[in-house]
Amino acid sequence: DAGVTQSPTHLIKTRGQQVTLRCSPKSGHDTVSWYQQALGQGPQFIFQYYEEEERQRGNFPDRFSGHQFPNYSSELNVNALWLGDSALYLCASSLGTGSQETQYFGPGTRLLVL
Amino acid sequence: AQSVAQPEDQVNVAEGNPLTVKCTYSVSGNPYLFWYVQYPNRGLQFLLKYITGDNLVKGSYGFEAEFNKSQTSFHLKKPSALVSDSALYFCAVRGINTGGFKTIFGAGTRLFVKA
Numbered sequence: 001d002a003g004v005t006q007s008p009t010h011l012i013k014t015r016g017q018q019v020t021l022r023c024s025p026k027s028g029h030d031t032v033s034w035y036q037q038a039l040g041q042g043p044q045f046i047f048q049y050y051e052e053e054e055r056q057r058g059n060f061p062d063r064f065s066g067h068q069f070p071n072y073s074s075e076l077n078v079n080a081l082w083l084g085d086s087a088l089y090l091c092a093s094s095l096g097t098g099s100q101e102t103q104y105f106g107p108g109t110r111l112l113v114l
Numbered sequence: 115a116q117s118v119a120q121p122e123d124q125v126n127v128a129e130g131n132p133l134t135v136k137c138t139y140s141v142s143g144n145p146y147l148f149w150y151v152q153y154p155n156r157g158l159q160f161l162l163k164y165i166t167g168d169n170l171v172k173g174s175y176g177f178e179a180e181f182n183k184s185q186t187s188f189h190l191k192k193p194s195a196l197v198s199d200s201a202l203y204f205c206a207v208r209g210i211n212t213g214g215f216k217t218i219f220g221a222g223t224r225l226f227v228k229a
Contacts, residue, residue, distance in 0.1 A: 004157070033215070033217070035217075035219075040221075041221055041222070042118075042204050042206075042219035042220050042221045042222050043158070043204070043217075043219045044219070045216045045217055045218070048215045048216075055215055056214065056215040056216050058216060090157055090158065092158075099146060099208050099209060099214045099215055100146045100163070100165045100208075102148070102160050102163060103160070103217065104160060105150070105157035105158040105159070105160075106157050107155075107156055107157045108156075108157050
């Protein structure tokens with residue numbers, strides 16, 4: 001039973017560029033959440049997708065957008081990259097709509113913006 | 115504002131001794147509380163959660179946590195630490211007053227277990 005997978009594992013971009021990160025949820029899960037973890041900090045909630053719609057969004061600008069596909073996989077897009085966007089981006093999947101559901105995390109994509 | 119505090123950046127303990135990693139939260143209502151562990155260059159691994167019921171929650175790898183509503187705390191504990199427990203630990207909270215789906219994480223506590 002595959003867990004949460006993310007691609008790519010590492011990425012280097014320059015300021016102003018755009019990036020797309022991908023996530024496949026744990027088998028049987030239908031909900032995907034994205035987090036940004038800056039160095040030395042805890043993860044910060046970006047947004048959550050369920051039934052192909054953004055269900056809740058954290059305090060991130062519109063440069064951060066996402067998508068969920070019918071197979072529940074998801075993409076995170078970041079436009080006009082800033083140096084401050086350098087971080088580990090984590091995807092988490094869960095089942096159902098209850099806020100008590102456990103989220104299972106992928107290994108993350110480490111993004112470096114130069 | 116809703117928040118989670120992990121007051122210790124680092125906890126040092128000798129192998130075989132009990133360990134405690136502290137967490138307090140500031141979320142009104144009845145929040146759901148979680149502990150995760152992160153090893154170097156890895157994602158977060160779920161350890162345990164409190165939803166309702168018994169205040170002592172048992173989780174993976176011998177860890178447990180005690181929910182204290184009056185002190186708004188959810189401290190992680192283990193009776194006998196292992197060197198392999200050395201990692202970064204995150205407390206997290208979610209609930210109606212965080213929007214229902216948003217998880218708020220603490221800044222993390224690094225645990226060092228010395229042989």
